[in-house]
Amino acid sequence: MxxxxxxxxxxxxxxxxxxxxxxxxxxxxxxxxPAEIRAGQLVGTDDYGNKYYENKNYIWSRHRWIDFAKWKDFDASQVPPEWHGWLHSMTDDPPTKVPPVKRKFRQDHVENVSGTSRQYVPYSTTRQKIQSWEP
Known part of the structure; x- marks a missing residue:
């Protein structure tokens, strides 16, 4: 004891x-x-500065994880597709060992900016029906 x-x-x-x-x-x-203090081997880093880790001693669905480069405003859309596949065990080899095939029709990965100050807001070309009152 x-x-x-x-x-x-x-x-x-x-x-x-x-x-x-x-x-x-x-x-x-x-x-x-407190549940997220984990230790593992650094597998790689993507273009955005996110770090990817693996520890095979953890249970199968929790053995790969990401440490986001951003301190507070991070979400799943900041993970590029090739790393997403590795995180979810769709492939055994990370993109650092087996780089993804470059295709002409694929665009570069862009994170989702909905709900942020960088989102696209269209402007109206029609006149407003209700005018705001100004004293």
């Missing part, structure tokens, strides 16, 4: 070391919460 707390402490220290130190653990706790 006395060895169990020591094993948990050793696991905690190993996780803090693998996560990049105490400062990175504090940063992840403030952004993601």
């Amino acid at each position: 006395a060895r169990r707390p020591l094993l948990n402490l050793g696991h905690l220290l190993r996780t803090v070391r693998d996560a990049g130190g105490v400062w990175n653990v504090i940063k992840r706790l403030s952004r993601d919460g």
Whole structure:
């Protein structure tokens, strides 16, 4: 019974070391919460600065994850398609080992900007039916 707390402490220290130190653990706790402190091998980085990790000791659906480059405003549309396939285990090889085939008809990946200040807002060419009152 006395060895169990020591094993948990050793696991905690190993996780803090693998996560990049105490400062990175504090940063992840403030952004993601306590359930998201994970340690794994860095597999690659995409063009947007997102980092992709893998740890095969975790359960199958949770063994690959992403550390977004943006601090607060991140969502799933910031993951390029080739990394999306790897994250969801559609392929075993990450895009760093097997680069995707370049096709003429494919466009570059662009994140979804709906609901942000960079979204497209069309302007009206018709006159308003109700005029706002100005004193």
